[in-house]
Amino acid sequence: MRLIPKEIESLWTLFTAPTIWALHFLTCYITAAIHCAKADTAASLGTTSLVLGMVTVAALAGIALSAYLAWRQWGFGSGDPPHDEPTRRDRLLFQGFATLLLSGLSFVAVLFVAVPLVFIEACQP
Amino acid sequence: MFRVGISAEGADPCRRGNAGHIASGDLKGARAIFRRIFPILLVPLTGCSGVQSALAPAGEEAAGIYQLLLVMVVGGVLVWLAVVGLLLHAARRRKVPWTEEQAGRLILFGGVAFPVAVLLALLAYAVWLMPVIRPWFTQQAPQPEMIEVTGEQFWWRIRYPAVDGMPAFETANELRLPVGERVAFSLEAADVIHSFWIPVLGGKMDMIPGRTNTSSLLPTKTGVFRAPCAEFCGTSHALMAFSVIVMEPADYLAWRRAQAAGNGTRGSEGERLFAFHGCAGCHGIRGMTQAASLGPDLTFFGQRQTVGAGTLANTVENVTRFIRNPDAVKPGAKMPAFDMLPAADIAAIADYLVGLK
Ligand SMILES: [Cu+2]
Numbered sequence: 001m002r003l004i005p006k007e008i009e010s011l012w013t014l015f016t017a018p019t020i021w022a023l024h025f026l027t028c029y030i031t032a033a034i035h036c037a038k039a040d041t042a043a044s045l046g047t048t049s050l051v052l053g054m055v056t057v058a059a060l061a062g063i064a065l066s067a068y069l070a071w072r073q074w075g076f077g078s079g080d081p082p083h084d085e086p087t088r089r090d091r092l093l094f095q096g097f098a099t100l101l102l103s104g105l106s107f108v109a110v111l112f113v114a115v116p117l118v119f120i121e122a123c124q125p
Numbered sequence: 126m127f128r129v130g131i132s133a134e135g136a137d138p139c140r141r142g143n144a145g146h147i148a149s150g151d152l153k154g155a156r157a158i159f160r161r162i163f164p165i166l167l168v169p170l171t172g173c174s175g176v177q178s179a180l181a182p183a184g185e186e187a188a189g190i191y192q193l194l195l196v197m198v199v200g201g202v203l204v205w206l207a208v209v210g211l212l213l214h215a216a217r218r219r220k221v222p223w224t225e226e227q228a229g230r231l232i233l234f235g236g237v238a239f240p241v242a243v244l245l246a247l248l249a250y251a252v253w254l255m256p257v258i259r260p261w262f263t264q265q266a267p268q269p270e271m272i273e274v275t276g277e278q279f280w281w282r283i284r285y286p287a288v289d290g291m292p293a294f295e296t297a298n299e300l301r302l303p304v305g306e307r308v309a310f311s312l313e314a315a316d317v318i319h320s321f322w323i324p325v326l327g328g329k330m331d332m333i334p335g336r337t338n339t340s341s342l343l344p345t346k347t348g349v350f351r352a353p354c355a356e357f358c359g360t361s362h363a364l365m366a367f368s369v370i371v372m373e374p375a376d377y378l379a380w381r382r383a384q385a386a387g388n389g390t391r392g393s394e395g396e397r398l399f400a401f402h403g404c405a406g407c408h409g410i411r412g413m414t415q416a417a418s419l420g421p422d423l424t425f426f427g428q429r430q431t432v433g434a435g436t437l438a439n440t441v442e443n444v445t446r447f448i449r450n451p452d453a454v455k456p457g458a459k460m461p462a463f464d465m466l467p468a469a470d471i472a473a474i475a476d477y478l479v480g481l482k
Contacts, residue, residue: 108241112248119252124259 007073009092014099016066017106024059024110028052028117036123049117056114063107070099176351179324183346183371186327189257193250200247211235258328260307260341269307269341274300276312276319276332278358278459279365280421280434285381294385294411297421298434300352301370302344303377309341320356323369329355344371349430360457366435387411388425388481395477398470402463410481420460427482433458444475 035048071077073096083094175181182188223231273284280298287293300323302308312321314332321340322329325348330340354365372380389412390396399405400414409416411424421434429439433455437443448471451458463471 104237108245112245115245115249115252119249120255 005069007069009095011095013066013069013073014095014102016069017063017099017103020059020062020066021106021109021113024055025113027055028113032123039123044122045120049121052117053114056110056117059110060107063103063110067100067103067107070096070103072096074100176349177324177353182325183344183348183350184323184326185343185345186258186260186341187325188345189254190328193254193258196250197247200243204243260343269309271309271311271339272300273311273313274321274332275315276321276354276358276365277315278317279354279361279455279457281365281367282315282418282421283367285384288381291381291385294387294424295409295416295418295422296384296424298431299368299370299429301372301377301380302342303374304344304347304371306374307341307343309339312338312340317358318356319354319358319365321352322355323350323352325350326369331356347371347373351435353435361455364433364436364455366431368430368435370430384411384425387413389413391477391480393473393477393480395473395475395480398474399477402466402470402474404474407460423478423481425481426478427480439479441472441475441479444479445471448475 031048031052032045035045074093075096079093081094081097083090083097179187179190180194182191270286270288272286275282275284281300282295282297283300284295285293310321310330312330312332313336314334316334318334319332320329321332323342326342326344327340330338332338348371350369350371352367352369354362356362358365388410391413396413399410405414405417407417407420408414408423409418410422410426416422427439431437432439432444432447433451436455437447447454449464449466450462451460452462
């Protein structure tokens with residue numbers, strides 16, 4: 001079994017990181033909302049925060065992996081953008097670079113979504 | 126060719142003088158315009174102080190919001206200055222092009238790393254400040270007492286709970302609070318959505334029919350403040366406000382005791398007419414008439430700052446005006462006009478009400 005997936009050429013890999021971001025966002029907000037709706041008012045978010053913290057770490061790891069794969073597809077940064085020649089190779093590099101940028105954006109976005117986990121300790125009535 | 130044109134113009138003393146004249150004339154014109162516009166520019170500044178300004182905080186929550194505003198504005202100004210500086214740099218006279226590597230580094234640090242760091246810092250700061258701005262008061266011990274405020278078109282019903290052997294009582298359109306003590310509000314609406322907002326004390330909280338919202342405030346300065354309804358609720362929305370009086374705790378307790386006891390009977394002609402003409406069918410006055418609750422409670426009405434929920438100053442003339450035709454003072458007000466009563470009767474009632482101190 002290989003640890004790192006082998007390189008494939010597909011448009012779908014472009015969306016890996018934003019999809020993880022979206023799932024992380026929904027998980028955080030829906031879990032916290034259900035927890036606070038079922039618990040007493042002003043209940044502590046203790047365990048929920050911890051679980052969501054682990055979800056966040058997993059999401060960041062997934063995005064980092066997606067970024068690594070994109071970097072590989074981009075030839076480890078060997079060539080400079082814009083990759084705008086009408087060739088198969090340039091298309092591949094362009095996609096790799098775009099995926100890398102999207103991974104960076106998603107990484108930061110997941111961090112921003114996780115900020116309340118650090119500062120908000122309890123449900124608000 | 127261009128160069129020659131410029132030097133020829135520069136060499137012509139007449140033209141140069143002329144150009145200088147135009148420039149100074151322009152400057153004079155600009156100064157005159159500025160002098161005329163300057164007072165107008167000052168007008169918004171008057172909003173920075175006063176009884177209804179979030180920029181003159183008198184409570185812990187409002188101070189938190191004010192601090193957040195300052196940090197955000199200063200942060201925004203610094204970023205703006207940096208961007209303008211960069212713009213001037215790009216537009217400078219003697220341009221030396223940057224190498225591609227330098228430009229790439231500028232984009233990476235100035236366009237990615239810097240915004241991410243600044244946004245993360247501002248976001249973390251704002252989220253960290255949230256518990257200060259909206260305290261989770263139910264966790265705190267001892268629990269602050271809950272004052273119940275109900276928004277009604279276009280006035281405020283206020284119920285103080287029973288404490289320390291003092292019975293609960295109802296009042297309206299004027300909220301009194303002790304300085305330095307946390308209070309909590311249970312907020313409801315009787316008809317449409319209103320919003321409870323005391324700018325000098327804290328942020329707003331909507332009042333929604335069928336729902337009870339809570340909010341908590343800690344006043345830090347004594348004084349008389351104003352609180353407008355902050356959600357459009359009908360024709361007289363802009364005339365729906367209440368006064369907030371923050372008092373020393375001892376004065377506050379004395380006021381509560383007096384309110385709970387009621388102002389009793391005065392035996393005046395105005396008092397008799399108040400009951401005779403049916404005002405008591407909607408308005409309660411503790412100690413004088415049975416509590417009716419269609420309209421605002423009028424116990425110690427004379428102590429209130431205003432008549433008509435923040436609409437007019439509380440004077441005999443204004444109360445007379447209001448009783449004669451509330452709709453003329455406050456379009457859509459839910460109190461019927463009493464302009465069919467003899468003027469003397471209205472005057473006597475107004476005298477009586479304003480005298481309830
Ligand atoms: Cu209202």
